[in-house]
Amino acid sequence: QSALTQPASVSGSPGQSITISCTGTTSDVDICDYVSWYQHLPGKAPKLMIYDVTKRPSGVSNRFSGSKSANTASLTISGLQPEDEADYYCTSYTSSSTYWVFGGGTKLTVL
Amino acid sequence: EVQLVESGGGLIQPGGSLRLSCAASGFTVSSNYMSWVRQAPGKGLEWVSIIYSAGTTYYADSVKGRFTISRDNSKDTLYLQMNSLRAEDTAVYYCARVVTYYYDSSGFYRESYYFDYWGQGTLVTVSS
Numbered sequence: 001q002s003a004l005t006q007p008a009s010v011s012g013s014p015g016q017s018i019t020i021s022c023t024g025t026t027s028d029v030d031i032c033d034y035v036s037w038y039q040h041l042p043g044k045a046p047k048l049m050i051y052d053v054t055k056r057p058s059g060v061s062n063r064f065s066g067s068k069s070a071n072t073a074s075l076t077i078s079g080l081q082p083e084d085e086a087d088y089y090c091t092s093y094t095s096s097s098t099y100w101v102f103g104g105g106t107k108l109t110v111l
Numbered sequence: 112e113v114q115l116v117e118s119g120g121g122l123i124q125p126g127g128s129l130r131l132s133c134a135a136s137g138f139t140v141s142s143n144y145m146s147w148v149r150q151a152p153g154k155g156l157e158w159v160s161i162i163y164s165a166g167t168t169y170y171a172d173s174v175k176g177r178f179t180i181s182r183d184n185s186k187d188t189l190y191l192q193m194n195s196l197r198a199e200d201t202a203v204y205y206c207a208r209v210v211t212y213y214y215d216s217s218g219f220y221r222e223s224y225y226f227d228y229w230g231q232g233t234l235v236t237v238s239s
Contacts, residue, residue, distance in 0.1 A: 036225040044231060045115070046156075046205065051225040089156055093224035099169065100148075100224070104155035 003101035004029065004090055011109040017078040020106045022090030023071060028101050030071035034093035037066060037075045039086045040105070046089070050075060077108070085110045113137035113228045115206050120233030127196050127237070133189040133206030133230055141184040144209035146226065147191050149202035157202075160191065161209065174200075196237045203232040 005023040012018040022029065022037075029035060037050040048057050050066035053073060063078045073092070077084055090103040119131040131147075147159040160170045160180040168180050179192040189206050207226035215221050 034224045038226070038229075045229040046207075046226075047229075048225065048227050051210070051227075052221075052223050057227070091156070091225075097169070098158065098171065099161060100158040102148075102156040102158070 003098070004092060004103035006088075006090060006103035006106045008104070009107045009109065011111055012077075012080045013111045014080050014082065016080050017076060018080060018108065019077075020075045020088055020090075020108070022073040022075070022092075022103050024073070024092055024101065025071055027096060028071075028092040028094045029068065029073055032092050032094065033068070035066070035068060035073045036091050037064075038089045038091070040089060041086050049088075080110050082110050084108060113208070115208065115228055115230035117204065117206055117230040117233040120204065120235045122236045122238065123196055124239050125197060125237055128192070128194045129196065129235060131191040131193065131204055131206075131233055131235070133191075135187045135189065135208075138187075138208070139184075140182050140187045140189055144211055145180075145182065145189045146207050146209050147180060147189075147204055148207055148226070148229075149200075149204045150232075151199070151202040154202075156205075159204070162189070193235070196235075198237050201235060201237045203234050205232045206230045 035053045038046040039049050040046040053068045054066045065076045067074050087105045089105045114136045116134045123129050146161045150156050162168045162180045177195045181190045207229045210227045
């Protein structure tokens with residue numbers, strides 16, 4: 001069982017918006033602004049999409065945005081496109097010896 | 112262009128040893144924090160180990176005492192020596208570069224902790 005809780009799957013139609021939640025605890029997401037999100041296609045290297053809760057790396061579409069409220073972080077993808085179909089993972093740095101905790105991943109299906 | 116390429120995975124019997132390699136290009140391994148992260152079949156990602164630029168190392172409790180992270184600065188290569196392997200170590204192992212700080216658009220120093228580049232992974236299967 002993963003330390004952070006994500007929905008197993010979400011889906012949306014092209015052009016729609018979806019949000020993936022990532023729920024942690026008072027030991028990680030709640031007290032830490034080092035939440036990041038990764039897009040992962042099978043057989044490929046995971047790709048950084050969001051870091052420090054809300055920041056987008058250079059080259060990542062502004063259709064991707066991040067937010068956080070208390071112990072739940074969220075990734076929102078607006079204007080869904082077929083190429084957004086992938087697994088998405090959240091992670092939070094922690095102050096414990098675990099260093100990072102990850103979510104179990106969410107499979108996004110673009111209908 | 113930053114690239115990370117893992118190798119060394121394979122099928123190994125329980126109790127056996129394996130060494131994974133991660134060849135880096137486009138940056139200097141010794142100047143960065145580097146980590147290993149794994150993903151067991153059907154499961155989420157799990158952080159395994161980190162090596163600081165100064166050489167300090169840390170491990171997840173699940174691998175402490177059995178795995179050793181190291182690097183060869185002359186080859187820009189990261190390693191993970193895995194001993195006393197167990198069935199539960201079966202996973203795809205990824206190496207990743209760790210960002211611990213950056214300077215924002217205003218030039219201010221910002222502390223952070225995330226993985227900015229990953230390799231494609233190498234599969235380790237522990238089975239008799």
